[in-house]
Amino acid sequence: MTLPGSILPLKLVDLTYAVDGQKLVHNLSLEFIQGPKTLILGPNGAGKSLTLRMAHGLLKPTSGKVQWQQRHPQRHQAMVFQRPVMLRRSAAANIDYALNLKGLGKAEAAELRNEVLAKTGLSGIAARPARVLSIGEQQRLAIARAWALRPQVLFLDEPTASLDPKATRAIEDLIETIHAAGTKIIMSTHDMGQAKRLADEVIFLNQGMLSERTAASDFFSSPRSAEGRAFLEGELLL
Amino acid sequence: MKMNRFSASLLATLLILSATIASAADRYIVVASTTSTENSGLFSYILPIFTEKSGIEVRVVAKGTGKAIRMAQDGDADVLFVHHKPSEEKFVAEGYGLQRFDVMYNDFILVGPDSDPAGISGNSDITAVFKKIGDKEALFASRGDDSGTHKKEQGLWKEAGIDQEAASGTWYRATGQGMGATLNAAVAMGAYALSDRATWIAYKNKGDFTISSEGSPLLFNQYGVIMVNPEKHPHVKAEDGQAFIDWVLSKEGQDAIASFKLDGQQLFFPNAQ
C-alpha cells in the first residue's frame, strides 16, 4: 500500500554487511510500512545500528538492496544518533543549519525552528551554545533538529542509551508526539522496558540475523523465537 | 559572528597596508653589486645624494662578483658595479654590457690572528706570504663563492705555486659566503683571510685579529661600473641607469666616494678618467 508522495514502504532486500569476510548482518529482508512504531530489539552486537545506518544510507551494504518508493528518499527521512552530534553554534543555529541545507529561506527556517523549539520545550535555551547544554537537552535538540526537517521516516539509534531516567522519559514523550503527528518511527534499543513502553511492533535481531518480527503485544507475552525468549528471560532474571 | 567581524577588519587593514606601501616609489634602478660596497656602508652614504639630485631610487642587491654578473646576464639588474676586471671585460665582450668604466679602487689585505702561526706579520711580499701559509699549512678561510675577492685569492695561490684546492677541508676552509661571514669564520677559527680593506675597516667583530700583510701592488682592487645592454634585455632602464653611471663618474660622484670615511679613514679612492 503506497500512499501518494510517500517514500514508504521501505524494503530491505537480502541486506548483508561484512567486514573482512565476517558477516555482521546476514541476508536481512524486511519491509517497513506507514503506521506502527517499529522497535528493533536485540543484545549488543546484534546488528541493530548497522541495519539502521544501511537503511538510512549512511553505510553501503556489502550486498543486497535498500528500496524506497520515491526518487529522492533522502530528503524525507532523518536520523537521531546515540550520542547527539551538536555543531559548535547556538541551539537555534543548529536547527537553522539543517533547514538551510534543505534549501529553506531564512524567514521560513526561523518560523519552523521556533515552532519546533516550542514543541520540544527548548525555546528557553535557543540562544545558548549547543555544546554546553546537558546531554539530555542535547538529545532533545537533536530530535528537534530532525523533526524540523518534517521527515516521513525518523530513524533513532538507541537515542536514550546515555541518558538518565528523567531525560529518557522526555525523549520517549517526544517520540510519541512525533509519531502522533504522522512520522514513521524506526528505532533501535536494547532496553526491554523502553521497547515495552514504545513499540507497536518488534523486530528481534540476534547475531546479525532476524529472529522474529511480532506485534508488540504478542512479543512480550509469547515470543516465538528461542532467542527472543532467552533475551526476555535474561532481562527478567537480572 | 564576532569572529567574522574580526577577520573582516583584519583583512581590510592588510589590504590597505599593502596598497599604501606598494605604491611608494616607482622610479628606480637595480644595481647588482658586491658585498664589500654594501657592507662597508659606501652605498648608504653616496646613494641618497644621487637620489636627491635625480629623483631615481637605487636598489642595491649585494652579492659576490660572480653571482652579481650572473644576475646582470639574466637581466635582473640595470647596472653592474663589481671588482674583477677580467670577468667584467668578458661580460662586455659577450655583449651583456655596453661599456666598462673604472670607478674607484682600494686594496686587498691579509688579516690574521695576533699569534701569527705562519710567521708572516709585516711581510709585504704577498706571494711569499701565501707560499708560507701553504707550506706551514696554517688555517686559511676562503670566500669560496666565486666573488671578486675569491678570484683574486685564487690568482695569488697560483702565483705562490700552492694547490690550495687540494687542501680544501684541511687547513684551507672555503666558507662559500660573503666577506663578513667569512671574516666571522676566520676570527672564530683563528684562520688567515683575504679581505678588501673597506669591509675590514667597517667590520665590528675583529677580536684579536690585525692586518698581517698589505701594500703589495698585486693587492690592488679596482672597481668598475657597466650598463647592462638594453638590446639583450629590452626592459632595462637604460636612461636612468646611464644617469647613475654618469653621476658616479662625474666630479660630484667621485668627490662623494672620496669623502666617505669610517673611523677617520678613507675606504675607496676614486679614479674615473
Added chain:
Amino acid sequence: MNDFSQAFSLSLDLIFSLDARLAEIVLLSLRVSLSAVLIATLIGLPLGAALATLRFPGRRTVNAFLSSLMGLPPVVVGLVVYLLLSRSGPMGSLGLLFTPTAMIIAQSLLITPIIASLARQVSEDLWGEYRDQLTSLGCEPLRAVPTILWDGRYRLTTAVLAGFGRATAEVGAVMIVGGNIDHVTRVMTTTIALETSKGNLSLALALGMILITLSLTINVATFMIRDQVKGESL
C-alpha cells in the same frame, strides 16, 4: 656572555627610541609575512578541510605529499621562485624579482603546505565526529568544508599561527628573492643575517630578540582574542 647583556640593552634602546629604520623593517616584515599568511590561509584551510572530507583515489598519497612539503627548505623555495621570476625565467616579464611581492609569493608557497596539513588534521578529527550527522542532514562532503572551517575555527588558529611563525622566522627564501635591498626588501631576518656578516653581533642579536618578542606578542594576543571570543560564543 657580554654579547648577550649588550644585545639586551641595545634591543631595549632600539624599541624605546622608536628607531625609524627599525620601524620600517618591522613593518615590512609584518606586511610580507601577514600577506603570505593571508594567502596561505585562504588556500590552505579549504584545501586541508576538503582533503579531510573528500574520498578519492590517491588521497593518502596526496596527504603524505602535502605533509612532506611542510618541511620544504626555504632556500629551495626561494631558488625556485627566483628562477621563475628572473627576467630570463618564464614569469620574468612581470618584473617582480627583488620586490616585496616576490617575497610574499615565496613565503606563501612555503607555508601553504603547513597550514593545509595542520588544517587537514584538525578537520579530520572534526569530520570524524560530524560525518554521520551531516551526511544524514544531506550535506555533501564539499558543502561540509565551510562547516568544518567555521566549527573548527578556534583550533585552526593554531595552524595559521604555525604558518605565521614559519614565515617570520625564515631567511633563506626572502633573502634570495628579495635581495635584501635597503628600504625596499630588507626585513627582520635578512637584517639579522646582514648585521651578523658585518660582525655587528650585538646588533644582530638585539634584532633577534625584537623578532622573538614580536612573534611572541602576536601569538599571545591571538590566543587571548581567541579565548575571549570563544568564551562569548560557546
